[in-house]
Amino acid sequence: MEWNAIIEFINPELLIVVAACWIIGYVLKQTPRIPDWTIIYAVTVVAVAFAIVMLGFTPQSVLQGILCGAVAVYGNQLVKQAKKSGDE
Template sequence: MEYVAPEMLIVIAALWVLGMFLKNTPSFPDWFIVWAILIAGIVAALFVVGFSVEGVIQGIIAAGVAVFVHQLIVQTKHQEGGQ
């Protein structure tokens, strides 16, 4: 957690929610969800952390954490279902 700026925790949560909304949007292609989360993460981080290289890096990390947490949940549910 030392690599994630504390103020980015809310951005991670927001990106996770954004991903859930996009996943449930029928006309939004699944392959583009991670790209949308990445772009939104970078833009949000630039405003939260500042317009710098660190802001871009924090956005990439935030997007990665949001996608990773989502996959942890999906894969755990998949395993529990015995599939």
């Protein structure tokens, strides 16, 4: 899948939210008391909150937040899997 196609769905002013969510996910992953399965939910909640603050409370801002969180997690997994396949 091409990143350009994915990025077209996200409001350009929210790309900083994607970067912030990526960092938040990384920090949560390094935290021993946080189970891995909760990271996706935490990142999504933070992304939706950021999107609502930046765009106002609308259904579109909630959807944009979900997309930002999803792209951050997907991008992280894509990088991890690419590194893992290179090690084999």
